[in-house]
Amino acid sequence: MRYLPLTPEDRVEMLGAIGVKSIDDLFVDVPASAQRSGTVDLPLHAGEIEVEREMAGLARRNRSAGEGPFFCGAGAYRHHVPATVDHIIQRSEFLTSYTPYQPEIAQGTLQVLFEFQSQVAALTGMEVANASLYDGSTGAAEAVMMAHRITRRTKAVMSGGVHPHYVETIETLAHAAGVATEALPAAIDAEDAVIAAIDADTACVVVQTPNVFGTVTDVTKIAEAAQAAGALLIVVTTEAVSYGLLKSPGEMGADIAVAEGQSIGNGLNFGGPYVGLFACKEKFVRQMPGRLCGETVDADGKRGFVLTLSTREQHIRRDKATSNICTNSGLCALAFSIHMSLLGETGLRQLAALNHQKALALRDALKAVPGVEILTPRFFNEFAIRLPKNAADVVETLANNGVIAGVPFSRLDAGAGLDDVLLVAATETTLDIDMTFFVKILTKAVAQ
Amino acid sequence: MSMNNVGRPTRPETANDAARGHETLTGNRGLLQNEALIFERDGWNKTGVDLPEAAAPSSDLAGLLRAEPIGLPGLSEPEAVRHYVRLSQKNHAIDLALYPLGSCTMKHNPRLNEKMARLPGFSDIHPLQPESTVQGALQLMDRLAHWLKTLTGMPAVALSPKAGAHGEMCGMLAIRAAHEANGQGHRKTVLAPTSAHGTNPATAAFVGYTVVEIAQTEDGRVDMADLESKLGDHVAAIMVTNPNTCGLFERDVVEIARLTHAVGAYFYCDGANFNAIVGRVRPGDLGVDAMHINLHKTFSTPHGGGGPGAGPVVLSEALAPFAPTPWLVHDDNGFSLVEHAGEAGAETAFGRMSAFHGQMGMYVRAYAYMLSHGADGLRQVAEDAVLNANYVKARLKDVMSPAFPDGPCMHEALFDDSWLEGTGVTTLDFAKAMIDEGFHPMTMYFPLVVHGAMLIEPTETESKQELDRFIEALRLLAGAAKAGETERFKGAPFHAPLRRLDETLAARKPRLRWKPVAAAPLAAE
Numbered sequence: 001m002r003y004l005p006l007t008p009e010d011r012v013e014m015l016g017a018i019g020v021k022s023i024d025d026l027f028v029d030v031p032a033s034a035q036r037s038g039t040v041d042l043p044l045h046a047g048e049i050e051v052e053r054e055m056a057g058l059a060r061r062n063r064s065a066g067e068g069p070f071f072c073g074a075g076a077y078r079h080h081v082p083a084t085v086d087h088i089i090q091r092s093e094f095l096t097s098y099t100p101y102q103p104e105i106a107q108g109t110l111q112v113l114f115e116f117q118s119q120v121a122a123l124t125g126m127e128v129a130n131a132s133l134y135d136g137s138t139g140a141a142e143a144v145m146m147a148h149r150i151t152r153r154t155k156a157v158m159s160g161g162v163h164p165h166y167v168e169t170i171e172t173l174a175h176a177a178g179v180a181t182e183a184l185p186a187a188i189d190a191e192d193a194v195i196a197a198i199d200a201d202t203a204c205v206v207v208q209t210p211n212v213f214g215t216v217t218d219v220t221k222i223a224e225a226a227q228a229a230g231a232l233l234i235v236v237t238t239e240a241v242s243y244g245l246l247k248s249p250g251e252m253g254a255d256i257a258v259a260e261g262q263s264i265g266n267g268l269n270f271g272g273p274y275v276g277l278f279a280c281k282e283k284f285v286r287q288m289p290g291r292l293c294g295e296t297v298d299a300d301g302k303r304g305f306v307l308t309l310s311t312r313e314q315h316i317r318r319d320k321a322t323s324n325i326c327t328n329s330g331l332c333a334l335a336f337s338i339h340m341s342l343l344g345e346t347g348l349r350q351l352a353a354l355n356h357q358k359a360l361a362l363r364d365a366l367k368a369v370p371g372v373e374i375l376t377p378r379f380f381n382e383f384a385i386r387l388p389k390n391a392a393d394v395v396e397t398l399a400n401n402g403v404i405a406g407v408p409f410s411r412l413d414a415g416a417g418l419d420d421v422l423l424v425a426a427t428e429t430t431l432d433i434d435m436t437f438f439v440k441i442l443t444k445a446v447a448q
Numbered sequence: 449m450s451m452n453n454v455g456r457p458t459r460p461e462t463a464n465d466a467a468r469g470h471e472t473l474t475g476n477r478g479l480l481q482n483e484a485l486i487f488e489r490d491g492w493n494k495t496g497v498d499l500p501e502a503a504a505p506s507s508d509l510a511g512l513l514r515a516e517p518i519g520l521p522g523l524s525e526p527e528a529v530r531h532y533v534r535l536s537q538k539n540h541a542i543d544l545a546l547y548p549l550g551s552c553t554m555k556h557n558p559r560l561n562e563k564m565a566r567l568p569g570f571s572d573i574h575p576l577q578p579e580s581t582v583q584g585a586l587q588l589m590d591r592l593a594h595w596l597k598t599l600t601g602m603p604a605v606a607l608s609p610k611a612g613a614h615g616e617m618c619g620m621l622a623i624r625a626a627h628e629a630n631g632q633g634h635r636k637t638v639l640a641p642t643s644a645h646g647t648n649p650a651t652a653a654f655v656g657y658t659v660v661e662i663a664q665t666e667d668g669r670v671d672m673a674d675l676e677s678k679l680g681d682h683v684a685a686i687m688v689t690n691p692n693t694c695g696l697f698e699r700d701v702v703e704i705a706r707l708t709h710a711v712g713a714y715f716y717c718d719g720a721n722f723n724a725i726v727g728r729v730r731p732g733d734l735g736v737d738a739m740h741i742n743l744h745k746t747f748s749t750p751h752g753g754g755g756p757g758a759g760p761v762v763l764s765e766a767l768a769p770f771a772p773t774p775w776l777v778h779d780d781n782g783f784s785l786v787e788h789a790g791e792a793g794a795e796t797a798f799g800r801m802s803a804f805h806g807q808m809g810m811y812v813r814a815y816a817y818m819l820s821h822g823a824d825g826l827r828q829v830a831e832d833a834v835l836n837a838n839y840v841k842a843r844l845k846d847v848m849s850p851a852f853p854d855g856p857c858m859h860e861a862l863f864d865d866s867w868l869e870g871t872g873v874t875t876l877d878f879a880k881a882m883i884d885e886g887f888h889p890m891t892m893y894f895p896l897v898v899h900g901a902m903l904i905e906p907t908e909t910e911s912k913q914e915l916d917r918f919i920e921a922l923r924l925l926a927g928a929a930k931a932g933e934t935e936r937f938k939g940a941p942f943h944a945p946l947r948r949l950d951e952t953l954a955a956r957k958p959r960l961r962w963k964p965v966a967a968a969p970l971a972a973e
Contacts, residue, residue, distance in 0.1 A: 001828060003558060003825075005909065005911035010911075017842055018856075023834070026834050027728065027856075031699070033702070036733075040599060040727060040730075042598055046819050054819060055564040055812070058588045059568070059570050060569055060584065061583045062584040065574060066568055075803055078572070082497055090562065092543035093539040094541075095562075096751070097540060097542070097547075098542075098552055098753070099755075101549070104946050105883055105941075106538075109539055113753075117961050118961040119520060123520070134610040138614070169800050169802055172772070172798060173655075175799075218512055243518070244518075245505055269570070269573075270575050270804070272806055293960070294955070295959040295960075296950045296959075299949075302475070304946045306949050306951050306954045308955050311955070314647050315894070318653075321646070323650070324654050325611070325614075326611065326646075328611075328756075330756075331750070332755075332756055341528055342495070343522060344492075344521060344522015345519070350502060353502035356502070360506055378512070395578055399581055404574070404581065411576055
């Protein structure tokens with residue numbers, strides 16, 4: 001119980017100051033029938049040594065990405081994070097602070113959020129960005145709700161290239177709010193097919209680039225078609241590093257850009273915590289979900305930063321709020337922002353080019369495997385291949401041989417009839433020997 | 449002249465005049481440096497990382513490549529370290545001192561939890577790598593679920609919600625799915641007390657319900673007569689926070705549950721304040737159908753300047769089948785996940801809350817914290833949290849005005865501003881003056897049901913000595929306010945990195961990002 005500083009003597013003295021005899025006197029409002037005497041049926045407290053032993057035991061039963069050849073992507077990417085990033089986010093003043101409700105003593109967090117918003121706006125080519133959402137998928141669902149509020153229309157069209165988990169997340173929230181969704185069938189080069197699905201009820205079109213199969217698409221024409229029909233274009237990106245190489249959503253006419261920011265500054269963490277990037281055109285800012293940081297001045301005229309436009313938020317507008325979000329991903333946004341500052345424009349472009357180069361090398365290596373077909377026509381650092389066998393089975397075989405080969409598409413969408421499709425990703429952390437080993441084991445596995 | 453507890457004069461004029469007469473030449477204050485934005489440094493061609501050279505992008509991407517500069521500044525590694533460390537020095541944090549924000553539960557964050565979360569076996573695993581290679585992670589989720597179910601007395605838990613408010617949404621979606629499955633889809637109303645956290649009505653509205661408020665009694669609880677008059681077969685659920693946002697236990701909670709169930713509605717409990725009762729009271733024994741648990745509050749994961757959090761939801765038998773995917777299942781081959789609604793075992797799941805399995809990093813921290821405290825320590829957590837809050841209330845009740853003076857409070861002490869009447873000092877002024885005395889203010893103007901509310905949550909990780917220092921500072925400030933030293937309050941803070949910030953200007957002329965063209969400096973009008 002090393003985290004509890006009160007001594008038994010303190011407790012007695014404090015009860016005296018309160019004017020009660022025992023701690024039970026402070027729980028008198030709890031119905032006696034609901035009070036439990038004694039402890040619940042769980043282990044008693046443990047010291048640091050014991051806790052470390054148990055946690056390390058659980059950790060050892062997992063095969064971490066750094067242990068060997070690793071090719072998973074599909075919305076979460078393994079990148080190198082400079083040591084500086086984790087060091088700074090562990091500084092007490094960032095790690096153990098709360099939402100900056102008292103701006104005079106929270107300028108550290110607030111200036112970082114302002115810089116983060118500026119970085120995200122620049123990356124996405126949009127006018128304004130918020131101070132982060134939980135992750136890319138919930139950000140995409142929030143974007144659909146935002147489009148519904150702006151257009152007052154009741155249908156969201158989603159391209160067949162949108163990550164199936166994002167589609168499910170959007171559907172969960174949209175259906176609860178009475179917004180219909182039309183998810184087009186999964187397709188590798190799918191983005192243009194959405195134009196035909198736009199009608200007078202369409203609030204928004206959701207497209208993803210690079211999409212879940214890795215395909216990179218210029219969505220300018222979709223933006224034009226959506227906007228001509230009075231709908232908004234939402235562009236989703238799950239690999240933020242791709243912004244370093246490819247045209248931004250803003251350049252292609254997006255109304256709202258949403259991305260998973262995990263790739264920059266944040267580890268894989270088995271799926272979370274991640275950080276949702278969310279940016280839009282300035283005219284929509286009052287319909288934007290989540291938290292915003294703005295510039296202002298203090299009583300002496302010095303520049304400072306505060307949380308602002310909070311009249312959109314749950315603590316003021318309650319059932320009329322633009323979202324119910326209270327906690328966001330502040331610390332993950334800080335990690336993103338530090339890593340982004342370390343990279344700078346030069347570093348990001350180089351990192352993106354390197355990722356692309358590694359993926360091209362992987363493609364060339366896999367192309368040589370008999371029976372393997374490359375499916376994605378143009379990609380950034382991830383692409384789909386067709387195997388002569390069930391992809392999930394092949395992945396399991398390769399895992400037993402020390403290679404984490406990628407994500408079988410059936411894991412994302414079991415009903416798409418793409419059980420022989422495997423999504424593979426390469427990043428700057430992928431070594432040539434990883435690819436060589438992958439090819440060797442895969443060749444054997446598909447030949448058996 | 450008033451004196452502080454080390455005997456130095458604390459008249460505001462003294463500090464103030466001295467500071468004004470000696471403005472620094474640079475604008476820096478002592479060793480606290482002004483820090484330009486990263487965009488204002490000469491860093492457009494800089495980078496702080498060394499990467500191998502890469503070839504020019506492939507021709508497959510012609511026409512899809514960025515043509516224009518992005519506009520991102522870069523910092524070398526030493527510059528980056530200094531920039532962020534300097535900024536960090538302008539933040540208050542729980543590691544520096546008491547952080548008594550009511551309803552936020554700012555408690556000590558053990559570094560052991562950080563160390564555990566960074567084990568590569570937890571931090572460097574992919575959510576979609578083969579399940580056979582992540583059995584330890586799945587087992588940890590299973591053990592966490594077991595602890596949460598045991599502590600709450602509930603049969604099921606959905607782990608995936610990413611924060612408390614996300615958990616509320618999960619619980620309300622499960623309720624909605626259950627009603628629809630039972631042919632009760634016509635129920636469109638959700639009841640919420642006026643004292644509810646703002647996320648409650650926001651969540652209910654977001655998932656398609658109409659929110660009806662329930663009044664509060666004079667002693668800060670749900671008005672049972674008002675509740676009964678509003679219950680009916682149009683009601684889908686009631687959302688109650690317990691302990692509530694006035695820091696009080698809802699004495700009639702069992703009756704609230706009974707009445708709610710009698711009309712066929714479900715009882716959602718906002719479990720944000722679970723640390724007040726953990727180990728002593730099981731929400732399942734009170735008749736709760738769904739309750740989110742903020743792992744970051746009750747089981748201490750760092751708040752990180754506003755997240756990430758985690759908000760698992762415990763569910764009753766009636767709601768368990770409607771939990772969202774993914775689900776954890778266990779058989780002879782080990783643990784696996786049911787990932788999609790409609791799959792065998794998840795026929796009635798309402799869908800997915802987010803792309804992957806939730807906040808694994810937070811699960812690790814929370815589980816390490818649970819193991820450290822154990823069943824005995826967690827019960828002590830509740831008792832110390834309640835003891836500390838009642839101690840603060842008892843020692844301040846003669847100089848400030850408790851909103852609900854009769855009877856004990858739970859883990860938070862709530863005051864109103866009636867004791868400031870006639871002083872010219874507002875709750876906001878008082879809070880800002882606390883900053884000058886070295887303490888983070890309490891939550892102000894919340895809950896809305898109390899005028900000029902000041903909500904203090906000390907938590908269980910504060911020592912008596914720290915509480916005494918805090919109480920002494922508040923007593924001195926209260927004395928100063930009543931003695932007419934309004935200048936001390938009106939101009940505060942004088943000693944923080946910045947003076948009081950103009951929040952109205954920020955909202956009226958929103959400037960939400962750095963812009964490349966030099967804009968005129970913002971000025972208050």
